[in-house]
Amino acid sequence: MDIEKKLNKFLKTNLQKIIYFLSAIVKIKSYSNCEKELVKFITNYINHQKLTKNSKIKIIKNNLILLYAFSNHQDIKLLYDAHLDTVPAEHTEKWLVPPFSGKFLSGKIYGRGSCDDKGSITSLIFCFLFLNKFQIKTPPLAFSFSSNEEDSSAKGIEEILKYTKPRYCIICEPSDLKIVYGHKGKxxxxxxxxxxxxxxxxxxxxxxxxxxxxxxxxxxxxxxxxxxxxxxxxxxxxxxxxxxxxxxxxxxxxxxxxxxxxxxxxxxxxxxxxxxxxxxxxxxxxxxxLHRFFKAWVLDENHNLLKLAKEIYQLSFKKEAKPILWQFCTNGSITMANYNIPTIGFGPGNPFLAHQDNEHINIKDVLEAIKFYVNFSLYI
Ligand SMILES: [Zn+2]
CATH class of the missing domain: 3.30.70.360 (Alpha-Beta Plaits)
Structure with missing residues (x-):
């Protein structure tokens, strides 16, 4: 069976697990500096899935890194990053459902962080589990789940980049499943x-x-x-x-x-x-x-990473990619503007729902993002 067929079958048989996982991590409050419980939950979940010798879990402070197909953690070709922390949701009068209920309603998961960034976390975890389960051959990969993004301290991504120096990065923030090749600073x-x-x-x-x-x-x-x-x-x-x-x-x-x-x-x-x-x-x-300066960045339109991203988009979604720019700032400012690591953004969920009351994400988007991440892992 080819990889595409295997993946489609995997997504079908694991749909309930994917919904359960996203709902469960939305239920865990994970404000900046308080990500530990979420790290523990994800680590337990992964540890129950029979990891092969190709896969490894690394915890550094409040950050979790999953390594795949590596020989040495310094030798990582592609790093996916999604942040664990969320902005607060303390004024709940305008929420249709409580912000930490993780309710699944008409194909969508509701709650603080569902879109920013726990939908992306879910897509990355199930991409990793798929690669692990079928022992898919890829270059060395790291999936990082970083702390301290929303508080603008960037402490999480700095720890991760101390541990591993990837050749390329994908920042997995909500982009409505569009490729992002730059964003404003902050x-x-x-x-x-x-x-x-x-x-x-x-x-x-x-x-x-x-x-x-x-x-x-x-x-x-x-x-x-x-x-x-x-x-x-x-x-x-x-x-x-x-x-x-x-x-x-x-x-x-x-x-x-x-x-x-x-x-x-x-x-x-x-x-x-x-x-x-x-x-x-x-x-x-x-x-x-009040915090360090985050520089704006844009990847050159002829950069090989952007060209590859467009090809992988075409392959995954059978339509032409139309890359966009984010108006907001992400850890991409650190990876690209400070560390010079060629970076793009891509993630499930509508970025306009991030930080909003009634934040939610379509589970279909989460599945689509898994396809993109799996293909990226294969072809990078
Ligand atoms: Zn975010």
Whole structure:
């Protein structure tokens, strides 16, 4: 029986297991830094499946790596990465079903993380189990399930890249089953304006810190940052996500005001160029990055990885691939922009459902992604 037929049969006979697995991992809350229980569950699940000598499990802190067809963990041709952590879901009034129920309704699994990134985790696990079960011949592969993606610390992917240096990477975030060849960068920064307090009936004796921050608010709302070369990723996007002030009382002039900015960068932008744009013409402020800077990246359209991805797409789905760019940032910024590992993105699920109330994923997408990952493993 050829591999395609074997895989179709495998997907059919394992459908209930796939649904059970995804539902079960959605039920396990796995916020950033709290991924341990999920690692334990997946490890137990894999350990019950008769691993052959071709397969190995490696746990590093809150990260899980499955190795396949390897001789040495340093000698990995392709690394698949999906993150274990999710954003919170604490305000549940708008959810149709509780966010950690993992409910299966009309072909979809509902819950926090179902789409971002537990659908991808499920596809990768069943791709690995298929390769393992039939001892399919592939180059050395690593399937990494990384911690600390959503908190923008990138601690998980850094640990994984300390352990193994793959030749190529696939970032398995929701892409609606489309090939992704680049995305915007990301930076969160905080600006604090320092004023002077006084009685609010005598404001001229103080310096209102909120008013000191006003020129920045006005600039971010009304002007666009033109200090970049227009690129395929379009324009940088930024927004104020939080403002706080400190005052002795509600009848005092506030002496401190902090403005939090979320900045999505394009190609060519650096920490310095972004900082210069934000702080230009401001006075009496402190500038504080809230996490490391994640660079934007785009894979060259003639790169062999992208060409191969398009061929594998055609083979898997019998239609022409139309690669896209993500507007959001992923671990791809680390693999591609920091470590220079040629990277693409591909995953099941609609990226617009990520981080939303009533997040869900179609189980059909999960099955389709397994096909793509199996073919990639064969032909890389
Ligand atoms: Zn994600």
């Amino acid at each position: 930076w969160s920064v905080k600006l604090t304006f320092l004023g002077k307090t006084s009685h609010s009936s005598l404001p001229h004796l103080g310096k209102n810190a909120i008013y000191l921050g006003y020129p920045l608010i006005k600039k971010l709302i009304e002007t666009k940052n033109k200090n970049f070369k227009p690129s395929i990723l379009g324009e940088p996007v930024y927004t104020i996500t939080y403002i706080e002030s400190k005052t002795n009382s509600l009848n005092s002039i506030p002496y401190e005001c902090s403005i939090y900015i979320d900045y999505r960068s394009v190609l060519g932008e650096t920490e310095n160029s972004i900082k210069n744009y934000i702080v230009k013409n401001l006075k009496n402020f402190k500038f504080q990055p």
